[in-house]
Amino acid sequence: MGEIGVVRGQVCPACGVEDAVRFVPGMPDPELVRAAERGLVVLSGCVVVEGQAEFRCRACAHEWGSPDDPTTDEQELADLVGVQYEDVVRAVGTGWRRADEAHSGLTWFVSGRPAQVALGVGGGMVVLGAVPAGGLLDAEDAGRVFSRDDLLCAPEWLAQAADEIARARRRSFRWCPVCREPHPPEEFAGYRGVCVDCAERHHGLGR
Ligand SMILES: [Zn+2]
Ligand SMILES: [Zn+2]
Structure with a gap:
């Protein structure tokens, strides 16, 4: 899920560190709850707050941004x-x-x-x-x-x-039979049409 983890390209406007995670609204599923416990997202709850920030810096706790802001x-x-x-x-x-x-x-x-x-x-x-x-x-x-x-x-x-x-x-995209995500042709390992990521992650699939 794209909303979990440090957001690439979001540099904190307060301290200049690239170590921000997203606020995720709504009822969290178990995966999101675990991610929040590990500090990989912040759950903002079901109540929509006007001006809710999009990002929180894990280095200095500064909060900023809206979902439409450019990276x-x-x-x-x-x-x-x-x-x-x-x-x-x-x-x-x-x-x-x-x-x-x-x-x-x-x-x-x-x-x-x-x-x-x-x-x-x-x-x-x-x-x-x-x-x-x-x-x-x-x-x-x-x-x-x-x-x-x-x-x-x-x-x-x-x-x-x-x-x-x-x-x-x-x-030109094809779907990997293991992760079932689309990949461009250059990302396939030879064997069984498995993507390079899957081939590396699960030994015995690739090469
Ligand atoms: Zn910061
Ligand atoms: Zn794959």
């Missing part, structure tokens, strides 16, 4: 393009996280789980491209190049391009 990576993306985060969401949606690979002098982000769309920023360009096996492609070859003005004035162009790229990528 640190998403804010960085907006800053690099030179627009508001809402403009990014309107054009290409949410879930952006920094990719380690640097290509073509651009800073790359990916979105989707598993990753489905790559977005490169730099030199006044926004490049939308596929996330192929073994890393990101070079910008101009595989990507569609947009300007900051395109993103602001014609967000539907970017949205359509991102959607086409994501659909094509999703068509």
Whole structure:
């Protein structure tokens, strides 16, 4: 479940440490109760409180955020393009996280789980491209190049391009027979079509 554990990319605005967990509202199931006991979530109960924070820092107990706030990576993306985060969401949606690979002098982000769309920023360009096996492609070859003005004035162009790229990528996903989660083709171990994670976790499945 994505809500359990330290939230990647959420740096505490009070102490600067990346060690925040989420508040989870509603009636918790046993898994959530155990997670709360281990300090991996905070249960906020069934009563909806106006202005309820989204995150609590485990280092300093500071609480902040709303569910719609950008992550640190998403804010960085907006800053690099030179627009508001809402403009990014309107054009290409949410879930952006920094990719380690640097290509073509651009800073790359990916979105989707598993990753489905790559977005490169730099030199006044926004490049939308596929996330192929073994890393990101070079910008101009595989990507569609947009300007900051395109993103602001014609967000539907970017949205359509991102959607086409994501659909094509999703068509390549297969489902692992052990964890029954979708994986991109590069994440499968040879034997019995088991995903790499499962092959490593359960000896005797892979290789
Ligand atoms: Zn803190
Ligand atoms: Zn698996």
